[in-house]
Amino acid sequence: xxxxxxxxxxxxxxxxxxxxxxxxxxxxxxxxxxxxxxxxxxxxxxxxxxxxxxxxxxxxxxxxxxxxxxxxxxxxxxxxxxxxxxxxxxxxxxxxxxxxxxxxxxxxxxxxxxxxxxxxxxxxxxxxxxxxxxxxxxxxxxxxxxxxxxxxxxxxxxxxxxxxxxxxxxxxxxxxxxxxxxxxxxxxxxxxxxxxxxxxxxxxxxxxxxxxxxxxxxxxxxxxxxxxxxxxxxxxxxxxxxxxxxxxxxxxxxxxxxxxxxxxxxxxxxxxxxxxxxxxxxxxxxxxxxxxxxxxxxxxxxxxxxxxxxxxxxxxxxxxxxxxxxxxxxxxxxxxxxxxxxxxxxxxxxxxxxxxxxxxxxxxxxxxxxxxxxxxxxxxxxxxxxxxxxxxxxxxxxxxxxxxxxxxxxxxxxxxxxxxxxxxxxxxxxxxxxxxxxxxxxxxxxxxxxxxxxxxxxxxxxxxxxxxxxxxxxxxxxxxxxxxxxxxxxxxxxxxxxxxxxxxxxxxxxxxxxxxxxxxxxxxxxxxxxxxxxxxxxxxxxxxxxxxxxxxxxxxxxxxxxxxxxxxxxxxxxxxxxxxxxxxxxxxxxxxxxxxxxxxxxxxxxxxxxxxxxxxxxxxxxxxxxxxxxxxxxxxxxxxxxxxxxxxxxxxxxxxxxxxxxxxxxxxxxxxxxxxxxxxxxxxxxxxxxxxxxxx
Numbered sequence: 001x002x003x004x005x006x007x008x009x010x011x012x013x014x015x016x017x018x019x020x021x022x023x024x025x026x027x028x029x030x031x032x033x034x035x036x037x038x039x040x041x042x043x044x045x046x047x048x049x050x051x052x053x054x055x056x057x058x059x060x061x062x063x064x065x066x067x068x069x070x071x072x073x074x075x076x077x078x079x080x081x082x083x084x085x086x087x088x089x090x091x092x093x094x095x096x097x098x099x100x101x102x103x104x105x106x107x108x109x110x111x112x113x114x115x116x117x118x119x120x121x122x123x124x125x126x127x128x129x130x131x132x133x134x135x136x137x138x139x140x141x142x143x144x145x146x147x148x149x150x151x152x153x154x155x156x157x158x159x160x161x162x163x164x165x166x167x168x169x170x171x172x173x174x175x176x177x178x179x180x181x182x183x184x185x186x187x188x189x190x191x192x193x194x195x196x197x198x199x200x201x202x203x204x205x206x207x208x209x210x211x212x213x214x215x216x217x218x219x220x221x222x223x224x225x226x227x228x229x230x231x232x233x234x235x236x237x238x239x240x241x242x243x244x245x246x247x248x249x250x251x252x253x254x255x256x257x258x259x260x261x262x263x264x265x266x267x268x269x270x271x272x273x274x275x276x277x278x279x280x281x282x283x284x285x286x287x288x289x290x291x292x293x294x295x296x297x298x299x300x301x302x303x304x305x306x307x308x309x310x311x312x313x314x315x316x317x318x319x320x321x322x323x324x325x326x327x328x329x330x331x332x333x334x335x336x337x338x339x340x341x342x343x344x345x346x347x348x349x350x351x352x353x354x355x356x357x358x359x360x361x362x363x364x365x366x367x368x369x370x371x372x373x374x375x376x377x378x379x380x381x382x383x384x385x386x387x388x389x390x391x392x393x394x395x396x397x398x399x400x401x402x403x404x405x406x407x408x409x410x411x412x413x414x415x416x417x418x419x420x421x422x423x424x425x426x427x428x429x430x431x432x433x434x435x436x437x438x439x440x441x442x443x444x445x446x447x448x449x450x451x452x453x454x455x456x457x458x459x460x461x462x463x464x465x466x467x468x469x470x471x472x473x474x475x476x477x478x479x480x481x482x483x484x485x486x487x488x489x490x491x492x493x494x495x496x497x498x499x500x501x502x503x504x505x506x507x508x509x510x511x512x513x514x515x516x517x518x519x520x521x522x523x524x525x526x527x528x529x530x531x532x533x534x535x536x537x538x539x540x541x542x543x544x545x546x547x548x549x550x551x552x553x554x555x556x557x558x559x560x561x562x563x564x565x566x567x568x569x570x571x572x573x574x575x576x577x578x579x580x581x582x583x584x585x586x587x588x589x590x591x592x593x594x595x596x597x598x599x600x601x602x603x604x605x606x607x608x609x610x611x612x613x614x615x616x617x618x619x620x621x622x623x624x625x626x627x628x629x630x631x632x633x634x635x636x637x638x639x640x641x642x643x644x645x646x647x648x649x650x651x652x653x654x655x656x657x658x659x660x661x662x663x664x665x666x667x668x669x670x671x672x673x674x675x676x677x678x679x680x681x682x683x684x685x686x687x688x689x690x691x692x693x694x695x696x
Contacts, residue, residue, distance in 0.1 A: 002043075008036025010043055015051040016190045017044035018183065026064035027057045029105045031077030033067075037109075038078040041086040041094075052093040052190040055113065056183050061100025062122070063109055080105060080137045084112035088202055093193045097186035098122045098173065101161060108137040111146070114201045116173040117189050118164040119182050124172055127159030129236045131279050132272030132642060136263035140243035141255040142203040146171050149213040149248060153223050156240040157231070204252045213248045220245055233518045234642055235271050270652055274644030277690075278634060281627035281645070285476050286465060289624065295462040298410060300324065304377035306397055307386035308339025308370070311414055314442030315386055317343060318471040320367040321443075327369045327376055336370045343368060346443065378404050382467070384436055386414040394418065395426045402427040410460050412436040417483045420453040430455040434464055437484060439636045447636035448473040449484050476632050479622035486632045488617065489646065492609040495672070497523045500605055501546070502587055504594030507564045508575045513602040518640025525573065528563035532556045549582050605665075608658050611650040615676035618692070626689035651688040659683045 001011040007023040007030075019040040021027050037055075044053045057063060066080075087094045087109070096102070096110035098118040107124050110116050118124075126135045126143065134140060135156065144152035147170040155162065167173045177185025192198075213219055220241060224231075231237040239262045246258035266272045303319045305312045308330045316326045330336035347361040356364075374397075377383050383405055385397050394413060401411055411433045413423055424433035435451025448468045452461055461477065468475035478485045497510050511522025521529070532547055533556045541548045550556070550563060555578070557563035558571050565573035587594050614629045623629050630645020643649045650658050659680060665673035682688065 004036045004040050004043070005032055007032050008040050010040050012047075012050065013187045014191075015049060015194070016187050017047065017050040017053045018187065019044065019053060019055050020058060021055070021063065022058035024059055026061050026100075027059060027106070028065060028067040029063060029080060029109070030067040033063070034078040034080060034083050037083045038086055041083075041090060045086075045090055045092060050092060051194045052095065053090065054095045054097055054183075054186045054190050055087075055109075056097040056186060057099070059100075062096070062098045062102045063106030064101050065104035065106050065127075080108070084109065084137060087112040088114075088204065090114075090200070093190060093198065093200060095186055095190050095193070097177075097182050098124065098164075099182050101125070103161070104128050104135060104139070105137055108135055108139045108142070111139065111142040111203050115175075115189070115193060115198075117175045117177050117182075117186050118167060118173045119179045119185075120164050120176055121179060122164040122167075122173075123161040124164075124167050125159060125161040126156050127161070129157055129234075129240055130159045130275065132234075132236045132269075132275035133266050134236060134240045134243055134259065134263055136259065136267070138204070138256060138259065140240060140259050141247045141252055144210050144213075144244050144247045145206045146203050146209070148209045149219060149244060150223075152247075153220075153241060153244055156244065157227065157237040210248045233640055235269065236266055236275075239266055271642040274642050274648055274652070277627065277644045277648050278630065278641055281625075281631050282474060284625060285474065285628050285631050286469070288461065288465065288477055291458045291462055295458050297463040297466050298381060298408065298459055300381040300410075300463065300467050302327070302380050302382075304329065304380035304383040304405070305386055306374070306377075306383065306401075308336050309386070310342075311438060311440060311442055312384075312386035313339045313343045313346075314440065314444075315384055315414065315438050316368050317346065317364070317443035318438075318473070320364040322471045323367070324471075325367045325369070327371055327380065329371050329374055329377060331372070333372060336372065340365075340368065340370050374400055374404055377401070379406060380409060382410045382412060382463075384412045384414055386438075389415060389418060391418055391422065394423050398423050398433070399426045402429065408432075410434060410463060412464070414438055417487055419482075420451055420480050421455075424453050424455060431457040432460055434460050435480070435484070436464060437486075439486075445636065446472075446474050447486075447632060448475045449486060449632065449636070450475045450477045451480060451484055452477060453480055474631060474635050476628045477624060478628070478632075479620070481617070481620065481622050485614075485617055485623050485629055486636050489610045489613045489629070489633065490637065492613045493606050494523055496605045496609055500597060500602060501583060502590065502592060503597060504587070505597040505602055506575065506580060506583070509597070509599075510602055510606070513599045514606060516599075517603060517607075518643055520638045524564040528557040528565055528567075528573070530557065531559060532563050546579075546582055546586055550579070553578075555579075604661055607646070607649070608661050609673065610646045611658050612662050612673075612676050612679055614647050614650075615679040615682075615689075618689070619676055619678040626692060647689040651690055655679060655688060656683045 001009050003009055007021060009020045011018050021033060023033050044050050094113040095115045096113040099122050102110050102124045104126055107126055126139045128135050140156060151170055164176055168176055175189055243259045243262060246255040303324055303326045305316050305326060305328045308328045312328060316328055319326045344365050347364055350356045351358055351361050383401055385394060387393055413435055414437060416437055420435045424430035427433060433453055434456050437449035437451060439445035439447050450464045465475050483491055500510055507524035511525050514522040533551050536551045541552055543549050554560055555562040558567055561567050564579050566576040567573055617623050618626060626647035629647050633639040633645050634641055639645055659675055662673050662675040
């Protein structure tokens with residue numbers, strides 16, 4: 001065996017050269033890997049005794065993609081295109097041997113080989129779209145030539161990881177070799193290629209499948225139409241589609257030029273920068289300063305939930321899905337039965353859509369038991385209180401739990417805003433108390449705010465983060481303050497939306513601006529969806545607010561066919577003249593002169609105070625990192641991924657611009673707009689939120 005460099009070795013098995021990559025953790029296409037590949041192929045081609053070349057990787061995976069830490073830096077080493085040309089133009093058969101995943105640049109390398117073999121557990125894909133990019137090394141030109149246009153469109157716009165068996169069926173791999181015997185299987189396949197004098201199959205020259213789609217623009221028109229909702233606002237899916245169109249309509253080398261040009265546009269644009277930011281933010285959110293990786297965690301083998309309502313039931317499903325038994329406690333049998341029935345119905349609906357078998361439904365519902373006695377939670381390792389937001393009720397429950405649940409167990413509350421230190425104070429074990437703020441619907445929403453109280457122990461925090469991962473959530477660790485991180489920032493947007501309405505903007509104008517920004521819906525449409533009567537008490541309502549008047553008129557949102565908007569029988573919304581008159585009457589009574597408010601002002605007024613509040617949260621140490629705030633808003637509140645979260649967006653537009661507007665509004669409208677001291681400091685120092693070091 002000859003070492004090419006620190007990450008690449010070249011050896012021979014008879015007349016077959018085996019080029020082995022070993023660059024942990026995922027054999028990403030770093031400069032050293034590219035150099036090793038280029039030199040390894042050069043040496044193997046120059047060796048007259050070599051008849052074919054096998055490329056194989058050590059570790060848990062084949063080349064899993066580009067080294068995105070190199071993006072935006074000066075190029076070093078051999079270019080990926082040079083490496084691909086060396087493989088594709090090799091006078092000797094080149095065979096890629098795939099295990100783990102061949103993703104992005106990894107699959108593009110494999111597609112530059114003449115043949116591909118894989119073990120059954122391998123997966124292939126071009127997931128660049130997920131970081132706002134397209135495959136920039138020929139992936140969009142080679143893939144449709146091998147799998148066909150429709151399948152290629154699906155793969156590049158979804159980023160799906162395709163299992164080896166499906167890859168074999170579509171021609172992406174040529175043979176499946178036994179699990180655990182990849183090297184031997186690949187060498188045996190290479191010998192077969194040599195013995196049978198098989199041709200050097202260059203994917204770039206295979207035009208049959210792209211020619212079949214030539215002159216058929218309806219293929220692309222239909223694909224765009226079918227996916228319009230999913231792709232809304234994102235540039236990368238559209239650019240990927242354009243590249244596949246180029247593969248169909250242009251010669252390979254011309255298509256490559258289109259791919260490179262569109263790749264350059266994306267890689268230097270804000271959307272990909274935002275999506276790459278989110279990629280790294282999702283990894284750093286798990287790193288908790290001051291809590292070592294080897295912190296002893298608490299085994300969680302049984303969970304108790306207090307409350308069988310929408311939240312309690314949804315939370316229970318998360319644990320049942322992970323195979324953890326759950327006991328749900330309710331006060332009344334009727335409420336318990338209703339809650340368990342909703343859980344079963346949710347599972348059955350999922351089964352009807354083909355995502356679960358009925359056997360799965362029975363297994364999961366079988367893990368969820370109901371009870372009317374808190375005492376049945378005595379042996380639980382984790383209890384989660386999920387009753388309505390009332391401090392006295394929650395304190396009463398925690399007092400009782402403290403006397404019932406075994407020592408060493410975690411006592412969690414699902415409160416979305418209340419002070420967890422106060423809740424913990426009524427127990428004799430405040431170190432065991434933590435907030436686990438699930439988002440509704442809890443069995444669907446990905447975010448979990450893990451709220452540490454003043455006395456929460458490291459073991460409880462570490463266990464909570466670990467359990468979040470186990471039940472498929474992305475967790476952000478935050479501190480105790482009103483509304484924590486997500487709802488505290490949301491309150492700023494809600495306040496501004498209401499104020500703008502009183503200044504002359506209609507609810508549908510505000511909603512439209514935020515929808516166009518990328519949110520799934522605006523605040524008023526969201527209120528109509530949730531129900532305007534949440535927290536509204538008929539007996540205490542005297543028309544003091546616009547919401548009161550709407551509810552008194554039985555305009556309570558979508559469920560009654562009218563709220564801020566009017567709805568047809570299919571719940572399609574349209575602006576309501578009734579609501580418009582109510583608003584105008586309120587504005588007139590308040591003595592305000594309504595004015596025309598531009599879309600730009602609506603956007604700035606709703607978004608900039610959110611960024612400023614995020615800065616205050618960082619200043620107070622209630623979030624660990626600015627990127628953690630972004631994770632909360634992307635996963636819990638529908639902030640568009642391609643804008644990177646509120647803090648990243650602040651960096652994108654310029655913190656000086658945000659600060660100037662906050663100062664202007666403070667002068668005009670008062671100290672509700674007072675800029676954060678952190679925001680002022682960052683602007684003075686010419687820094688961004690991304691530049692903050694831990695503890696700043």
